[in-house]
Amino acid sequence: MIRTFWRTTVVAMLYLSLWACRQETGKYQTKTGESNGYSYEYVTNDPLKVRIYTLKNGLxxxxxxxxxxxxxxxxxxxxxxxxxxxxxxxxxxxxxxxxxxxxxxxxxxxxxxxxxxxxxxxxxxxxxxxxxxxxxxxxxxxxxxxxxxxxxxxxxxxxxxxxxxxxxxxxxxxxxxxxxxxxxxxxxxxxxxxxxxxxxxxxxxxxxxxxxxxxxxxxxxxxxxxxxxxxxxxxxxxxxxxxxxxxxxxxxxxxxxxxxxxxxxxxxxxxxxxxxxxxxxxxxxxxxxxxxxxxxxxxxxxxxxxxxxxxxxxxRVEEDPITTPVVKEVYGPEAEWVNIGFRFKGRNSDDYTLLTLTNMILSNSQAGLIDINLDQQQKVIDPASHVEPMGDYSIHRFSGRPRDGQSLEDVKKLLLEQIELVKHGEFDDWLIEASINDLKKSKIEGSENNWSRSNDLVLAFTNNMAWNEYISETDAMRKITKEDIVKFANEHYKDNYVVVYKRTGKDTNVKKVDKPSITKVALNKEDKSPFHQAILKKKAEKLKPVFVDYDKDIRKLKMNKGVDVLYTANTENDLFSLYYMSDVGSNNDPKINVAVEYLQYLGTEDMSAEDFKKEFYRLGCNFGVSASEDRTYIYLAGLAENTDKALQLLEKLLANPKADDEALKKMVAGMFKKREDSKKDKGTIMFEGLIAYGLYGPKSSFTNVLSNKELREVKAEDLITIIKDFTKTEHRVLYYGPKKGEEIVASLNQYHALPDQLKPVPPPVEFKMQDVAKPAVYWTDYDMVQEEIMFLSKGAGFDKTRVPISCMFNEYFGGNMSSPVFQELREAQGLAYAAFAHYGSADKPTGNDLFYAYIGTQADKQPEAMKAMNGLLTNFPKTEGGFEVTRNAILNQIESERITKTDILFDYEEARRRGLDYDIRKDIYDQVQKFTLADVEKFAQDNIKGKNFNIVLIGNKNKINFKELKQYGEIKQLSLDEIFGYEKVQKIDIEKRNQ
Structure with a gap:
């Protein structure tokens, strides 16, 4: 199970009406109700308005x-x-x-x-x-x-x-x-x-x-x-x-x-x-x-x-106490890191609230001790801590990766020193209240998402927690004092930990499950059981699709100097999100990625970088910068009542960043280490580097980065200029929040400093997909049991009329567990754990579509898996039953889908990028009702069948079947330097680009 958390920090949550903290006794009381003949429990002041029923059989x-x-x-x-x-x-x-x-x-x-x-x-x-x-x-x-x-x-x-x-x-x-x-x-x-x-x-x-x-x-x-x-x-x-x-x-x-x-x-x-x-x-x-x-x-x-x-x-099985550090080592090809774990009682225990708050004091992604002392000061790469709650026990886990010349033992020492600071009470008093309100805001953000809401219900049930206890945990933290945290830390963080050093090297204990050979089984794909047929006959009340109307759902406002402001109101709560968005990215200037990273280490003449992080946290807001190949945005989010204060703070930093040569030196050293680490990361090698090479060749947006030589020579002044130029170059503002449109425009006019004339966006370097005239197999060596393989081909130029049929093809052919790709490779023959295929539409009018088909398989099944996939790409599998499943699935999805909140703004941005002024889902919905299986087959014949494919593969050179690979194209091993392009000096004429 993979858990992903995205959290925006906040402090002054006392003013949020929905989640306002009331200290009176009995805020969350469990009561019973009855309706329609069913009794249920509910909790007063529950923001999720949960009803808990118990059927006669105990369900x-x-x-x-x-x-x-x-x-x-x-x-x-x-x-x-x-x-x-x-x-x-x-x-x-x-x-x-x-x-x-x-x-x-x-x-x-x-x-x-x-x-x-x-x-x-x-x-x-x-x-x-x-x-x-x-x-x-x-x-x-x-x-x-x-x-x-x-x-x-x-x-x-x-x-x-x-x-x-x-x-x-x-x-x-x-x-x-x-x-x-x-x-x-x-x-x-x-x-x-x-x-x-x-x-x-x-x-x-x-x-x-x-x-x-x-x-x-x-x-x-x-x-x-x-x-x-x-x-x-x-x-x-x-x-x-x-x-x-x-x-x-x-x-x-x-x-x-x-x-x-x-x-x-x-x-x-x-x-x-x-x-x-x-x-x-x-x-x-x-x-x-x-x-x-x-x-x-x-x-x-x-x-x-x-x-x-x-x-x-x-x-519950009782564990013996851990009285001395336990040290373990793990070897493998990935870059090195350290994990430290302290053991605590389970999720439903008195430990949990103090443990959670202690963790927030240490690491809250913004102003915790680890965030400020290790990450901000660039002492460790990716330092973090988090709590892993389970039913019987919880683990407080700490992790970090070493910088160049640093040992794993050094990283462990630095992480443990942060715990010592908590034990000695060496943290700001306001951090407690800030952390509690940060957790409160996470709850509010979760309440905007049905996945998060339902997951809370699952966790309460499986951890045997009463619902009133579950939803009141954060408020209960307000009773916790600094003295409580210090006492808790001294009692629980001693030499009672386990440390695991993940070292780069050969795993001499590597094993694999040897699998017996099996014969392809029948799938009976066209058949339906009577149960299935009965479900189909039960016609549900039809939902009507709702498409985004970019003229009605978005207010298009303007600042005094003509900057567009795209506005959508938040009528649900008092949180806001604001973005400065520009069509400038790394394809315009590879230095922009370096400047974006540099900004997080900068302050001004009167405020340090650490001061900015803390002040944003105190305001209940945070900011960040992100750059892709053709877009950069600066975002600001948090408590709406502090919008203006946070906006002023952000503008102060953007307008007057103070160069810090020492921070730049550390950052560049860290970037070199991260580059070396990425060369050991299987996911980055395969899904970023090899795919880019297979589609574009040696020159692509992926390799369009500063060479190591150029990175060594980068100057702080150049990066400061890029940062300052961001708001001096053409850009637009996206806003989702409770403020009225005129109010946010007034705030922007007052605080968002603009020059009299904005600079135009400089033309980017264009990278074109390569035609696969002569198929090639690009592979790289990696110490692994399995192999990962991808078939790749260039598609035609963007055509909006192709989007509906490509959507139909994707859903039918390789997009789910009932698709022919999954059924054939996994269900019928057991050749792969993961298999899928996708035809992707270009994201801009000048771009090309692309097609890819993926196989994750055992090395000894490489020939059979590739043959099976190639067979599907050559001979389109036709099942009328599967086609009707596809049609119904797409229609039901679109009819029930609603694009809301910030998604409205970003949906508009994606449409604008493609040269569209309407919601493309309308075309998909209209056309899907008319398509036949013959239409999907024709699409496959026109765009897939008979095409040449480049193939990229990652695997152990001693296990790859090169003899079989020859039939798919000329075989070429790629070095990591060729894949990543770091060592090659990129000679791109900046002056020519800016002409």
Whole structure:
């Protein structure tokens, strides 16, 4: 599970009416209500207006109404995860998560009576397979399992669940398994709630391990991807040392290699029958829902689900205290870093609020001790701390990467010194209140998002927290004093930590899951079960699409000197976002990326850079600068009542930055180290460097950066000029907030200093995609178990009339789990864990479309995987059923989608970039209703079939099958210097560019 957090800091939140902190007793009181014959609990002053129902069978239902768009974010949470796996069969919870997408006795099957006979046999065969020790005997017997599995597949309808939710217009269909929970996720149109509940009600009441051995291949691949991931290995090392008794450390969620190679369908069924019961599950919904109608529908489809009266009680495993530092080392190809972990009580404990606030004092992305003392002063690369809360224990984790010449032990020492400052009370008193209000603002931002709202419901349920306690945690922090934090730190941060040094080097313990060969199974892609057909016949009330009207939904205002101000009102709360946006980027001047980074280390004559960070934090605002290849923006966000003060502060910095040669010297040294680190990052090498090379060749926006020589010679004065010129060059202002349009324009006129005449945007260097006249295979060596492969081709020039059919093609061909690309490579043949394809429309009139197809596969399956993908690109797979699924999915998505808030402004910006003055989704919606499968096939023939492809590949040179690669083009190994271009001096004529 990947967690991503984006937080904008804030202080003076006392004035926010929705979340105003009232200190009177009983602000959040739990009460009961009744409506439509159903009783529920609710909490007074709850900003999410959550109702919590408990059905007769024990099923919890959390409902939160939010009508921003006619969609509902759904999460079904099972209070069981990796820690509940039996010691002899680790990985069961995760296995089961995969199997839950395979259907039931009612869907996913052509004939359940016949299919079930085969599935029973397969279950017994896997039980016997697990007893075999001789490797040759195991291979021989697995061939029998493969044979019977192929017979069973004749009755299976692959991915029928995904097809059904796709037809409903679901987005983000997924699931995750953590140590404490398993959660199933969909974002559905509000009018499809009945159909979705009927589908889920059926899915959760019976497990069918259909197409089991091909899904085993996917789990094997997932395990191998983890074994290829230095971050995951570090994570496991930390947890293994932190928890020597608890399953958090003694076993992993995905399971051991031995257990993965000997799966037990019987044990998976037992796990399902034990934990997947209504008295251990919560349905958590947030969105445009009616409370009374929704709970009645949940009861209709889930009310007959039988509870488990002998549901096991989880007994927390007590760990021995850590009394001396525990040191672990992990080796791998990635750049080095250090992780430090302190162990605390679980999420639902007295520790948590003090732990959270202590973490904010240390690291809040802006003004914490780590932020100021290590990041701002450039003593460590990417220093950070965060709390990882779990049910039984939490971990306070610290991390950082070394600068050049710095050891991992040095980084550890610097991080621990920040904790010592807290222990001695050496932090500003106001930082406590600021941090609490920062957390409060994060809650407000989360309340604007149905994913965040529903996730809060999941966390409260799976951590056994009463809802009034969950939503009052931040307010409870206001009782915490500085003395409390100092005492807490002295009691809990001693030599009781685990440190993991991630070192760059050969992992001598590297392992992989060897996978048995399997035969391609039948998919029966055109078939539909009676259950599926019944769902299709239930016509939901039609939603009408709403398209953005750029003339009505955006007020186009102007400042005194003609600068455009694009305005959209925030009527929901008292937060604002303001952007200065320019069409100047690194393609105009590669130095702009350096200037953008330099700005964060600058102050003025009377304020240091640290002072600016702290003052913004005190105002409840923050700012940042971002530059891409053809655009730069400066953003300011936070509490609306402090807009003018924050604006003045920002303008002061932009107008009068003071050069700091020492900061520049450190920054450049840090940039060199980051450049070297990026050459060790598999994701950057593949998804940025190799793709850019495959499309553009050696010269692209990716390599259009200052060479190492140029970077060494950069002058502070040049960067200061770029910063000052930003507001002197043509730009525009985007604003979303509660201020009236005339008010924000007045503020801008007063504080946003402009010259009498703005400079024009200098012409950029244009990088053109290369025609693939002679296909090539570009590869680079990387120490990994798997291979990652991408087929790439240049498309035609931008044409808005091509956007609707390309959208149709993407949804049909390679954009989801029911698409031919995913079904063929993963479901039918087990050749890849990840596989997808996409035709991308150019983002500007002068650009070109592009096509890419991706495979993440085991090295020994490279030839078969590439052959399968190439076959799909050559021979367009036609299924009328799949086409109708695609049509319904797109229409339902657009009908229920609403572009709101700042998205309106950025949607307009993207349209303007393409030369459009209207919402292109209208064309997509109108045309999709008329398209036929023949139209999609013709698009594939015109734009994909017969095209030459460059192929880029990253993998271990000792495992790549070069003989097979030859058939795809001339093979060329790329060095990291060729991919990144750092060493090459870029001789771009700046004067010519500015002519």
């Amino acid at each position: 919890k239902v959390y409902l939160s109404q939010y009508t921003d768009e006619p969609r509902i974010q759904t999460q079904i949470a099972v209070k069981a995860g990796g820690k509940n796996d039996p010691v002899t069969n680790t990985g069961l919870a995760h296995y089961l998560e995969h199997i839950m997408f395979k259907g039931t006795a009612d869907f996913g099957t052509l004939d359940w009576q016949k299919e079930s006979v085969y599935l029973d046999s397969i279950e017994h065969m896997f039980a016997h397979y697990g007893t075999l020790k001789d490797s040759l005997e195991r291979v021989k017997y697995y061939k029998l399992i493969d044979q019977v599995s192929n017979e069973a597949s004749r009755f299976a309808i692959a991915n029928e669940y995904d097809k059904m939710v796709g037809e409903l217009g679901a987005l983000g269909t997924n699931a995750y398994t953590s140590e404490d929970r398993t959660v199933y996720i969909n974002d559905i149109p509000a009018n499809q709630l009945d159909n979705w509940l009927q589908l889920e009600g059926n899915r959760f009441q019976k497990i069918v391990p259909r197409l089991f051995h091909t899904e085993l291949e996917a789990v094997y691949e997932e395990k191998n991807r983890g074994l290829d991931n230095d971050y995951w290995k570090t994570y496991e090392a930390l947890f293994g040392a932190m928890f020597t008794k608890h399953p958090y450390g003694t076993q992993t969620v995905i399971g051991t290699i031995d257990h993965l190679k000997n799966p037990s369908i019987t044990e998976i069924k037992k796990y399902f029958n034990t934990y997947y019961r209504p008295n251990n599950v919560a349905i958590c919904l947030s969105g445009d829902l009616d409370y009374d109608k929704t709970i009645a529908l949940v009861d209709k489809y889930f009310g007959n689900w039988k509870p488990n009266d002998q549901l096991p009680t989880w007994n």
